[in-house]
Amino acid sequence: MLSSLKKKMLPNRSKKPTLFDLLKKEDDEEKTQAQASISVLPDDLLLMIFDNLSMEERTPLGTTCKRFRELDFELGKRKFDSIYVNWSKKCHHFTGRVAGIDYNIYGGTIEGKVYPHLQATRHNLRFFRKAFAKQLIISFAMKLDKSEAELISSILKTVTFRELGVFFEATNEYDADVIPSLFKHRDLELAKVTLCWKRSFFHDGKRARNLVMKLPPVKKLQIEFEYSDNKFKRFLNKKFGLFNEFATVDGEYVLDDATLQHITSNTNHAVIVGKSKCSAQGILNAFKIVRQSPLEKKLVFFFAPRPIIEEIISMPNLCFDNYDWNHDLIDRSSKSLLAFSEKTGAFCTVSMGKVDENGKMISWNID
């Protein structure tokens, strides 16, 4: 990462030439009919000129002169493989990675060196201007204050992405502002979104649900709400990893009837790993959305409390096929399947989605 830091050490911009300079220069040159220097153009005009060029056509600007190089950089619209945002107590940085090269803005302590806090400077705010990233990965490892949330939102304001991953590694207050700001003015219908509340931290389920309710239509959604309400378990999880979070129905949960309905309506493929508090009617309502969906491929997978599933299975008007503890309900007219299977603990898994002619759930590729 640091090898590329010098890239951000750009030269001071040359002073804008005044028209007077321009005219004076012209007077000198007229005698010899010599060529003019394009360097006399002010920044805003050079930016207009550069903006007419494609990314590839802009490549030589970097080798023309230092001012062109910086303006090209400021113009933005760069394409990255990934942009990583990491916000921890120790340091905070934005890294744009393309073809193995990192472009960074950062503050805090990095590799033993202390840098000033990341500020809303013109340079920082333009760093990712109109950039495109295949993946935008954000990791919050500390509680954000309001100004930090605003800074992150403004740096990422015009970034577009195909995949968004957000990892909450701390109890968070202002994530509710940052993440929805990433949904605004963007078309995410083909995007994949991952929201992950890491175990070993306390997470407020209501806050998580509020965020989920703000999700726009996306193609794929993955939610992990691996919350543990027990301090000791959180410690064990942190130390040793896996711990069965689904032993009881108590505790914070990420899914309720409203969020289930929202997710089912707005995604083609959703996997929600986390506790839920859905009602039988809520689950049947969501299944209705699946049945009515014109999509050929659709899948929603989540966990539901076992008593609720038992309640649905025993409904006299629903005829489930069952074997062992798997219960399937196929609606042939809409090629839809509602399936429950037993899971250890207090929850069952629920899959609802579209099936092929043989009644098999249409499988999904990860992409």
Next chain:
Amino acid sequence: MVLITLVSSDEQNFPVERELLKQSGTIETLIVNMNLDDEDTDAAAMPIPLPNVKGDVLEKVIQWMEHHKGDPVKEGDNEDNNAEIVVPQWDDDFFKPAMYGSKHLELTVAASYLDIKNLLTLSCKAISNTFKGKTGPQIREEWGVPNEFTPEEEEAIRKENEWSE
């Protein structure tokens, strides 16, 4: 036909048809502020000074506006679809004799100062077209940009471009 007189920085007078000047946001504002459109104002007696534009450049600007009289002006922020703009043949021929020269650059600066959107867009587009397919050193040579990179810097940048290709 109402004529309005523009005065260049070198104090040349250019009587210009009122209608043409609608293309220039800057002059239009001046006309309104000076009440030149009022019937009881003697527009001919009130020349508009343009201390930032030289006579020979202003002449070109007026020539361009005459050709483009009545063209629609695209409103708003069009920075995202500049890539599709094609410089029409007439404009290409108009810019060409001055291309790579200070005249063209002055014309571009004047278009920006006078806020003539279409002229600015096309003029910039004509300049950017000269960049296409060129290397950094070629652009430098054609547009009179001094080389400020040390050989080490050049080497470092060259490597970086290898990465990004």
